Amino acid sequence: MINQRVPKIWYGGDYNPEQWDKATMEEDLRMFELAGVDVATLNVFSWAKTQRDEHSYDFTWLDEIMDRLAEEGVHVCLATSTGAHPAWMAKKYPDILRVDYDGRKRKFGGRHNSCPNSPTYRKYSALMARKLAERYKDHPALVIWHVSNEYGGYCYCDNCESQFRIWLKERYGTLDKLNAAWNTGFWGHTLYEWDEIVVPNALSEEFGGNRTFFQGISLDYRRFQSDSLLACYRLERDELKKITPDMPVTTNLMGFYPELDYFEWAKHMDVVSWDNYPAIDTPVSFTAMSHNLMRGLKSGQPFMLMEQTPSVQNWSPYNSAKRPGVMRLWSYQAVAHGADTVMFFQLRRSVGACEKFHGALIEHVGHEHTRVFRECAELGAELQQLGDQLLGSRSNAKxxxxxxxxxxxxxxxxxxxxxxxxxxxxxxxxxxxxxxxxxxxxxxxxxxxxxxxxxxxxxxxxxxxxxxxxxxxxxxxxxxxxxxxxxxxxxxxxxxxxxxxxxxxxxxxxxxxxxxxxxxxxxxxxxxxxxxxxxxxxxxxxxxxxxxxxxxxxxxxxxxxxxxxxxxxxxxxxxxxxxxxxxxxxxxxxxxxxxxxxxxxxxxQGVKPLLNTPTGVEVTERVKDGGSYLFVLNHNAEEMTFDAGSAKLFDLLSNRQVSGHVTIPGRDVMILKRSAAQS
CATH class of the missing domain: 3.40.50.880 (Class I glutamine amidotransferase (GATase) domain)
Structure with missing residues (x-):
C-alpha cells in the first residue's frame, strides 16, 4: 500500500511553481489548504531548469519548494524531470534526437523527443535520477518517485537500428531461426547477415502508419521499442532504488495506449499509475474498462489516478467543460474501480503554451471563487472524511x-x-x-x-x-x-x-x-x-x-x-x-x-449482478477485511431509483443507513458499506 505516510486517498496533482513567482506560490498554498490538497507532483518537466550544461546542477529552487510544501503539510510525488531533454543537450549531442517514421531527423522541440537507445539520454537521465535520490532521500515531504512522464513514441534512428539487431540476436540466437520466424522466404527477403536488417518504417516495410508487408519484423519492432523505453524507465528506477529502496517508484501510463505493452511494464513498477482523460462523449463503460485494465496490470492491486482534468482538457477537437458534479462523479468512478489516489493535471493553469487552456484547480482568475474550485474543495473534504477506510480494498470479480x-x-x-x-x-x-x-x-x-x-x-x-x-x-x-x-x-x-x-x-x-x-x-x-x-x-x-x-x-x-x-x-x-x-x-x-x-x-456459474439498477447507474464493489463497499454512480443528469435490498447498508458519504428502494440524485455517488456478515 503506497498510502502509509499519508493514510488516506491522496488528493492533489501536478504543480509547476517554477513557472510563477513566490507570491503566487504562497497564494497557491493557501488555496491548497482550502481544497484539501495533500500531495503535489513536482519537477515533471524541469530538466532544463536544473541542469544548464553537462556539469552544472542547481536544485536550490526545488529545495525551496519542497521545504515550503513540507511546512504546509503537503507531500510530494517527485518526478525525475526526464520527459523532455534540455536544448543544450540536443545541440551538443544530436544522437539524443529521434528519427521519425518517415526517416526525418527531429530537431529540439516538443517533448518525448529523446531516442530511447541514445547513449546520451540514458547517461544523463540515469544521472539525474541518482542526484535527485541523493538529495531528497530523507526529505519529509517525499512519498513516491515519478519517473519521466507518459512514455511513448517510437524512434527509427541508426542507434535504434543497431540495438534492434542486438535485441533480435538475443531473441532468436541465429539468423536461420529469425528467417523462419519472419517467413522471409516470402518475397525473397532471406537474410544472410545481421546488418542486412533495417528498421521497418515508411522507407522499408511499412506504409500508412500501421500497415506492413512483413508482420514478423514490424511486430518485433514494436516489442523492441516497448522494451527500449522500458529499459530507460528501469535505468532511472534502479538509480532511485539504490539510494531509496523503500520508496515506491512509478511512471504514469495511459490506459489503452497502443505503443507499449503495459503488462510487461507493470512488472517493474511498485504501483501502477495512469492518466484518465475521457472526452465528453466517451462511453462511461469504456472509462470503467480502462480503470480495470490499470487494476489488472498488477493482479488487482490498487492503482494511482495520477492525472485527470478538473474541468476542460486542451487537445480534444471540442473541449467541453465537465458539467456540475461530473468531476466528482468521475473521480469516484476511479476509486470505485481501484484507485487509491485522486490527482489532477494541473493545480494551477499555465499562462502560456499548449496547455494554457487545460483545466486546473486554480483558474487564470487566480482565486477560489469559481465553480471548479468549489467542487474540488467539496471533494477534498469528502476524501478527508473517508480517511483510510477504502485503502487497499480490492475487486473480487469472478x-x-x-x-x-x-x-x-x-x-x-x-x-x-x-x-x-x-x-x-x-x-x-x-x-x-x-x-x-x-x-x-x-x-x-x-x-x-x-x-x-x-x-x-x-x-x-x-x-x-x-x-x-x-x-x-x-x-x-x-x-x-x-x-x-x-x-x-x-x-x-x-x-x-x-x-x-x-x-x-x-x-x-x-x-x-x-x-x-x-x-x-x-x-x-x-x-x-x-x-x-x-x-x-x-x-x-x-x-x-x-x-x-x-x-x-x-x-x-x-x-x-x-x-x-x-x-x-x-x-x-x-x-x-x-x-x-x-x-x-x-x-x-x-x-x-x-x-x-x-x-x-x-x-x-452462479455469478450474480451486484445490484439491479436503471440504465446509467453503475455499480461496482471493493472488498476489504471480509466486508465490502458498493459504489453506486448515477451517470444520468436525472435522479434515479434502485433497489438496495433488504439489508441495512451505510452510505459513507451521506452518513445514513439505506435499504429497499433508494433514490440517488443525478450525477451523484453513494458508497454503501456492507459488513462481513452481510457479504
Missing amino acids: VAIMYDWENRWALELSSGPSKALNYVDEVHKYYDALYQLNIQTDIIGVEEDLGKYDVMVAPVMYMVKPGVARRVEQFVSRGGTFVTTFFSGIVNENDLVTLGGHPGELRHVMGIWAEEIDALLPGQHNQIEWNQEWGSLRGSYPCGLLCDVIHAETAEVLAGYGSDFYKGTPVVTRNRFGEGLAYYVASSPDSKFLQGFLANLCEE
Whole structure:
C-alpha cells in the first residue's frame, strides 16, 4: 500500500511553481489548504531548469519548494524531470534526437523527443535520477518517485537500428531461426547477415502508419521499442532504488495506449499509475474498462489516478467543460474501480503554451471563487472524511476479459480481413455488456492466474502465445466457462498461421473448425438465429463485421446464421470439455444479444449482478477485511431509483443507513458499506 505516510486517498496533482513567482506560490498554498490538497507532483518537466550544461546542477529552487510544501503539510510525488531533454543537450549531442517514421531527423522541440537507445539520454537521465535520490532521500515531504512522464513514441534512428539487431540476436540466437520466424522466404527477403536488417518504417516495410508487408519484423519492432523505453524507465528506477529502496517508484501510463505493452511494464513498477482523460462523449463503460485494465496490470492491486482534468482538457477537437458534479462523479468512478489516489493535471493553469487552456484547480482568475474550485474543495473534504477506510480494498470479480497488447499489434499489422476490425472495440463490446449487467469484471493479461475466475472471455484471440491454449484447456476442464470469438486461434507469437485449421491451438477445447472468414461491408449484416429458449435469448439478432464459416466437431450448435450462402451453419457453439464449457461466437453481435448471452453464462456459474439498477447507474464493489463497499454512480443528469435490498447498508458519504428502494440524485455517488456478515 503506497498510502502509509499519508493514510488516506491522496488528493492533489501536478504543480509547476517554477513557472510563477513566490507570491503566487504562497497564494497557491493557501488555496491548497482550502481544497484539501495533500500531495503535489513536482519537477515533471524541469530538466532544463536544473541542469544548464553537462556539469552544472542547481536544485536550490526545488529545495525551496519542497521545504515550503513540507511546512504546509503537503507531500510530494517527485518526478525525475526526464520527459523532455534540455536544448543544450540536443545541440551538443544530436544522437539524443529521434528519427521519425518517415526517416526525418527531429530537431529540439516538443517533448518525448529523446531516442530511447541514445547513449546520451540514458547517461544523463540515469544521472539525474541518482542526484535527485541523493538529495531528497530523507526529505519529509517525499512519498513516491515519478519517473519521466507518459512514455511513448517510437524512434527509427541508426542507434535504434543497431540495438534492434542486438535485441533480435538475443531473441532468436541465429539468423536461420529469425528467417523462419519472419517467413522471409516470402518475397525473397532471406537474410544472410545481421546488418542486412533495417528498421521497418515508411522507407522499408511499412506504409500508412500501421500497415506492413512483413508482420514478423514490424511486430518485433514494436516489442523492441516497448522494451527500449522500458529499459530507460528501469535505468532511472534502479538509480532511485539504490539510494531509496523503500520508496515506491512509478511512471504514469495511459490506459489503452497502443505503443507499449503495459503488462510487461507493470512488472517493474511498485504501483501502477495512469492518466484518465475521457472526452465528453466517451462511453462511461469504456472509462470503467480502462480503470480495470490499470487494476489488472498488477493482479488487482490498487492503482494511482495520477492525472485527470478538473474541468476542460486542451487537445480534444471540442473541449467541453465537465458539467456540475461530473468531476466528482468521475473521480469516484476511479476509486470505485481501484484507485487509491485522486490527482489532477494541473493545480494551477499555465499562462502560456499548449496547455494554457487545460483545466486546473486554480483558474487564470487566480482565486477560489469559481465553480471548479468549489467542487474540488467539496471533494477534498469528502476524501478527508473517508480517511483510510477504502485503502487497499480490492475487486473480487469472478468474471474476466483477457487483453493482450501483442495480439493488438499483430491484428493491426495484419493485411486483412477487414480494416473495420478494431481489437479494443471488440473487447469493449463484451465489457460493456457485462457493465450494463452490473457484473464485476477484471481485465487481465495472458499470464494471469485463471483459477480465480468462473467465466473467462477472450475476444478476437488472434494470437495464441505458447502455453496459453493449454492453460485455457485446464481452466475449462476444471469447471470454468470460456468464451472466444471469430478470428481467434489464427497465429502463433511470430504471427505465423497455425496450420491444420482455425482456431488452431484452440480447436480442441472449442470443438469446432473454421473453413472461411467472410468480411462484411459497413452497414451490412447477417443474423444470429436463436431458435431455442435460453434465458432471455430467443429470435433473431443482427451480427456483422466478420463471419467465420465454422463446422461443429464435438461442439453443440446453439444458433445458426440467418442469411447468405452459409445460412444455417453454426454461428454460436458450446463445447463441453471436462467439467466446463467453451463457447464460440463466430461473428460480432449487437449489444442486446451480448447482454442476454453473457447474463446466461454468468447465471450458469452462479455469478450474480451486484445490484439491479436503471440504465446509467453503475455499480461496482471493493472488498476489504471480509466486508465490502458498493459504489453506486448515477451517470444520468436525472435522479434515479434502485433497489438496495433488504439489508441495512451505510452510505459513507451521506452518513445514513439505506435499504429497499433508494433514490440517488443525478450525477451523484453513494458508497454503501456492507459488513462481513452481510457479504
